Amino acid sequence: xxxxxxxxxxxxxxxxxxxxxxxxxxxxxxxxxxxxxxxxxxxxxxxxxxxxxxxxxxxxxxxxxxxxxxxxxxxxxxxxxxxxxxxxxxxxxxxxxxxxxxxxxxxxxxxxxxxxxxxxxxxxxxxxxxxxxxxxxxxxxxxxxxxxxxxxxxxxxxxxxxxxxxxxxxxxxxxxxxxxxxxxxxxxxxxxxxxxxxxxxxxxxxxxxxxxxxxxxxxxxxxxxxxxxxxxxxxxxxxxxxxxxxxxxxxxxxxxxxxxxxxxxxxxxxxxxxxxxxxxxxxxxxxxxxxxxxx
Numbered sequence: 001x002x003x004x005x006x007x008x009x010x011x012x013x014x015x016x017x018x019x020x021x022x023x024x025x026x027x028x029x030x031x032x033x034x035x036x037x038x039x040x041x042x043x044x045x046x047x048x049x050x051x052x053x054x055x056x057x058x059x060x061x062x063x064x065x066x067x068x069x070x071x072x073x074x075x076x077x078x079x080x081x082x083x084x085x086x087x088x089x090x091x092x093x094x095x096x097x098x099x100x101x102x103x104x105x106x107x108x109x110x111x112x113x114x115x116x117x118x119x120x121x122x123x124x125x126x127x128x129x130x131x132x133x134x135x136x137x138x139x140x141x142x143x144x145x146x147x148x149x150x151x152x153x154x155x156x157x158x159x160x161x162x163x164x165x166x167x168x169x170x171x172x173x174x175x176x177x178x179x180x181x182x183x184x185x186x187x188x189x190x191x192x193x194x195x196x197x198x199x200x201x202x203x204x205x206x207x208x209x210x211x212x213x214x215x216x217x218x219x220x221x222x223x224x225x226x227x228x229x230x231x232x233x234x235x236x237x238x239x240x241x242x243x244x245x246x247x248x249x250x251x252x253x254x255x256x257x258x259x260x261x262x263x264x265x266x267x268x269x270x271x272x273x274x275x276x277x278x279x280x281x282x283x284x285x286x287x288x289x290x291x292x293x294x295x
Contacts, residue, residue, distance in 0.1 A: 001013065001023050001025070001026045001027070001045075001046045002026075002027045002028075002030070002033040002045060002046065002047045002048055002051065002056065002059070003028070003046070003048040003051075003075070004028045004029060004048065004050070004051055004052055005048075006028075008048075008075075008098070009026050009028075011101075012046055012075075012105070013026075015105060015106070016109070019106060019109075021109065024040055024042055025040050025042065028051075028052070029051050029052045029053035029054065030051040030052070030053050030054025030055055030056060030058060030059030031053040031054045031059070032053070033045070033047070033051070033054075033056075033059045033063065034054065034059055034062045034063055034066060037063045037066055037067040037070055038066035038067060038194065040067075041067045041069065041070060042067070042070050043070065043071065043113065044070065044071050044072075044073060044109065044112060044113060045060075045063065045070050045071070045072045045073070046073055046075050047059065047060055047072050047073065047074050047075065047092070048074075048075060048076055049074060049076040049078050049083065049087060050076070050077070050078070056074065056076070056087070057083075057086055057087050057090060060072050060074075060087065060090040060091070060092055061090050064090060064091050064185075064201070065197065065198055065201045066194060066197065066198070068185075068186045068187060068188070068189060068197065068201065069157065069188055069189065071092075071093050071112050071113065071152050072090070072091070072092040072093060073092065073093060073094045073095075073096065073108055073109065073112050073118070074087045074088075074092055074094065074095045074096065075096045075098060075101065075105070076095070076096075076097065076098060077097070077098045077099070078097075079097050079123070081123065084119075084123050089148070091147070091148075091151045091152070091185070091187075092152075093111075093112040093115075093116070093117055093118070093151075093152035094108050094111065094112050094117055094118035094119065095118075095119055095120065095123060096108045096118070096119075096120050097120040097123065100120045100121070104118070104120050104121075108120075112152065113154075114154055115152055115153040115154030115155060115156075116152075117152065144179060145177075145178060145179045145180055146176045146177045146178075146179070146261040146262055147176040147177060147178035147179075147185050147187070147262075148178075148180075150176055150187070150261075150293055151176060151185070151187045152187075153293055155289065155292055155293050156174050156187055156188045156293075157188045159174065159188075159264070159285065159289040160172050160173070160174050160188045160189075160190060160264065161190070162285050163251075163264050163266055163282055163285055163286075164190060164266050166274075166278050166281045166282050166285060167249060167266045167268075167274040167278050167279075167282060168268070168274065168278070169266035169267055169268050169274075170191060170244075170267065170268050170269045171189075171190060171191035171192055171243070171244075171245065171266070171267040171268075171269075172189065172190050172191070172264070172265060172266040172267060173186050173188065173189040173190070173192065173200070173264075173265055174186070174187055174188040174189075174262060174263070174264050174265075175187065175200075175203065175262050175263045175264075175265070176261065176262035177260055177261060177262050178202075181202075182204065183202045183203060183204055184202070184203040184262060184263060185201065185202050185203075186200060186201050187262075191267075192243060193243065195239060195242060195243065196239060196240075196242075196243040196245075199236075199239045200239075218252050218254065218260065219252070220249060220250065220251045220252070220279070221248075221249070221250045222247075222248070222249045222273045222274075223247060223248045223249075224247050224271055224272055224273050225246060225247060225271040226240045226241060226245055226246050226247065226248065227241065227246065227271075240267075243267075244269045245267040245268070245269065246268060246269055246270050246271045247267070247268045247270065247271050247272055247273060248265060248266070248267050248268075249265065249266055249273065249274060249279070249282075250263050250264070250265040251263065251264050251265070251282055251283070251286060253286055253289075253290060254290075255290050255294060256290065256291070256294070261290065264282075264286065
């Protein structure tokens with residue numbers, strides 16, 4: 001819960017506890033919010049915009065780096081469509097205007113925790129952002145940008161868990177294509193610490209790494225031993241080995257219309273590759289996931 005006005009924090013805390021939702025941290029400035037998110041990895045962050053030290057929009061961008069699985073719901077007095085659009089472009093899942101919290105807060109929290117988007121009605125009336133229509137800062141529509149469409153969807157974490165299980169992996173992540181900025185962004189991960197997440201949070205489509213190669217070839221890439229494979233630079237190899245990664249498989253996510261959506265990658269702490277039947281199961285999981293997430 002991030003707000004520089006203590007009475008608001010007290011109101012939010014009381015309201016959420018009545019719904020058996022527990023506040024595990026409070027911050028009154030943006031920098032503290034980033035630090036607490038990195039330590040606590042909360043399921044949901046209520047974020048004001050007008051904060052000291054670091055404004056809420058920049059804090060949200062940094063939180064996406066240090067705690068990519070945390071969902072963000074902006075709760076602000078600011079009702080500017082431009083500001084709300086910038087806030088949502090961080091990957092946040094919703095925006096509630098404080099004058100509407102009595103009616104909107106709990107429905108917004110419920111929607112965001114279920115992987116949906118929520119906007120206060122006065123913003124929705126501007127046709128600002130929904131899960132399928134929005135203009136980004138560069139003019140692209142969210143419906144053409146997988147990251148803007150799906151980043152907060154609860155299906156992603158379930159999908160990742162299934163792929164990790166199928167490949168008998170120790171770690172894993174899902175990246176979605178942010179087509180506006182030509183990068184892959186981590187939207188779900190399991191098992192990694194801050195160095196790995198910071199290094200791979202945004203991966204350029206031209207970056208020489210496993211996920212970049214799989215994306216550009218539109219085919220699965222398997223690295224059986226990180227320590228010896230020449231696909232890695234010394235810097236990248238060091239990041240992976242310090243994260244205890246010795247083998248990797250990356251599978252591109254391509255929707256039924258043939259559009260590239262993102263990557264699912266799993267990592268093991270031992271050399272080798274998943275069994276062929278496991279990889280067939282991964283392909284089936286990817287197909288099923290893409291059908292469900294588009295529904």
